Amino acid sequence: MSETSPIVVFDFDLTLTKWDTAERFFRWLLKRDPWRLALVAVALPVLAATILFTRRRTWLVRFAVWVATLGRGPAALPGLIEQHVQSFPDGPGSVFVPAAVERLNAHLAQGHRVVIATGCLEPLAQALLRHGGLSHVPLAASTVRPFLGGLVRDQHCFGPNKVPILKARGFAPPWAVAYTDHHADLPVLKLSAECYLVSPKPECLALIKQALATEATILTWR
Template sequence: MSDRSVVVFDFDLTLTRWETASRFFKGLLRRQPWRIAGVMLALPVLAPLWALPRTRRRPVRFAVWMATFGRSREALARLAVVHADEVFAGPEPVFLPEGVERLRHHLAQGDEVVIATGCWEPLARALLEREGLKDVPLVASTLRPCVGGWVSENHCIGENKIPMLTERGYPPPWRIAYTDHRADLPLLRNSEQWYLISPDVKCLRVIEHAMAAKAEILSWRAT
């Protein structure tokens, strides 16, 4: 293993209580009913795609495109800040206290902590800033312009987390990884130690089978 003590945290449902990007883009759709209407009109085409694993992301990409159509990069960044302010003003905490406590413990111990997430980078950064974690390195997903809207450019999920972390100066192997999702198997395979955060039954079964090891579970949220 590397001499560096690098600890990788997933973000959504590992440090946060919900899927942050999903909540944000759904909120953008709701701001203007015509955007929701556009998604609804496309449902006859999108619904069959959702049924197949290899095409399941296409309806999501269309919904993101519809939510971002006609909006500049700067406007989207401002909306991310507004959204972060709104959810932090709400009744429910955005972050899981146990997750933040564990992350801060690693920082206090002198570990190199990095967050790797499928969330859109400006949104994840805005949320982290409000939690007092603005200085924690972040490797997150990016968007690119497409026919008047925005679509995925680099999606920091699954196998793609490895080159994206490497490019930012955090190559494998890593000392510890924290995640809630089986998509992060590539991350776990390259970590000396790993933890699952409140996994569901399928996630636990898939990961334990693939890793041929009993998972260490941290119950930070209700499953």
């Protein structure tokens, strides 16, 4: 593998994994302490009004993440993440889709430069990759910072943000291949020669077909 090898970009949640890993982690944190769920419930009317006004769930997600981590600093995350991962009924590695991992490994075997770009929390994605035997694969993920006694996202590796973040990590476009399940990755898909959509929802598929100049290949891994 060299710096001139083709670059292959994989999304993480619902592309390599069976579920949205960050959402499941923060739901797990909230459910551990009833008072956290109660705090979210009390704030729901205000948050719902915000969603109706802006047509975005951003503030709801930010608030839920902050409540889930309230009273916990960055140093507490690794231990909480490990507890969460060990709670999976079928084991820590059960989050990954076998066919997706097989495809990723096939690219590596061909000497391609593979990178995972995800909105998932960096330490969570790192832990999951470690348990799945994929810790050797470069990762670009979201980071958090302390805020009013909890944690909030700092650098969000999502949507158009993925492009500069990947570039900063040495994986500048254009890319040879991109894999994703969601139209939020259109900025990445548009800069990729070959595109694969993993079990996309109908509305997602329609948006991507409309935006791309070339046809994407559908993969039914999930």
